[in-house]
Amino acid sequence: MYTVLGSTKNRTLRVIWTLEELGLPYDQVKGDPGSAEAKAHNPSGKVPALVVDGEVLPDSVAIMSFLSDRHNALTFPAGSVERLRMDGHIHFLLEEFDSLLWVSAKNSFVNPPEHRAAEVKPVLKWEFERSLKRLEARLQGAFLMGEQFTIADILAVHCLNWAYTAKFPDASPVLKDYAKRCRARPAYVRALAER
Template identity: 50%
Template sequence: MYTVVGSVESRALRVLWMLEELGLDYEHLPAPPRSPDVISLNPAGKVPVLVADGTPITDSTAILAFLADRHGALTFPAGTLDRARQDSMTQFLLDEFDAALWMSARHSFILPEDLREAAIKKSLRWEFQHSQKTLVARMSEGPFLMGETMTVPDIILTHCGDWADAARFPITQDRLAQYLERMRSRPALKRAMAR
């Protein structure tokens, strides 16, 4: 049994979705960041936290990689070229998509008001749009990022796509928009979001 700590409005959605895709049992504690429940598991106060076998695991990407490796699904085997390509895609998404969206969020509502810089969002939007062109050039011909197999990067990218919509970071590449529409229709994602 796993316990996922964090609301569906956070990166915890990535973990909930993966658990639904894997068909695993879990409990969900929709605690907000920096709440006592979260701080007791992660001194940084950040979500998500996955409690597995009594041990808290933090950072959504680390959690996804752990679950994929532990259950042998939504990933390629470690040490293979396919896994190296998958890990490269994961890092690209974190560097180019997640980082831009997170920095925008920090300057929108996370940092103290006197430290927020609204002007930074213009450059972040530009970077986000430029990164979409690179991503589309890297996407496989299959229905998923890596081809015929859904993997961890698919969860990260779809979550970033939803986050981009909420942050008014436009999706400018048609192929990416079509991919996101397909991924958003997955029953496991809908079940996770319904929590």
């Protein structure tokens, strides 16, 4: 049994979706970053975090990788060319999507007002729009890795969802269909359901 810290309003959704895809039991302690609920389990207040064997481990992508490796699903064997390709997708998504969205969030509401720079947002949106074309070119069929759904798809769709709510440039019809196909998965629906 795993315990997940955080709510589906943030990157915690990635972890919960992964757990649901794997069919694993888990408890969820809801709480926003820095909240009393999060700090009760993780002194830094960082979410998402996964409690494993009494240890609190943060970082959504590291948790997704750990879970998929540990339960031998949503990934490929370490050292395989397929794993290299999947990890390449993950690094691309972190560099070209997640990081841009996070910098925008910090300059919108996360940082104190005196430490925000609104003038950076148009550049972030321009870079994001350019990367959308690159993401579309990476699709190798139904998913990033062809017909096999992986944690790279969870990360990609979470970033596309986040971009939509943050009013970033719109995805192409191909990417919208891809995201819709992933969001139709029963595990995604379960991940969003109230626990």
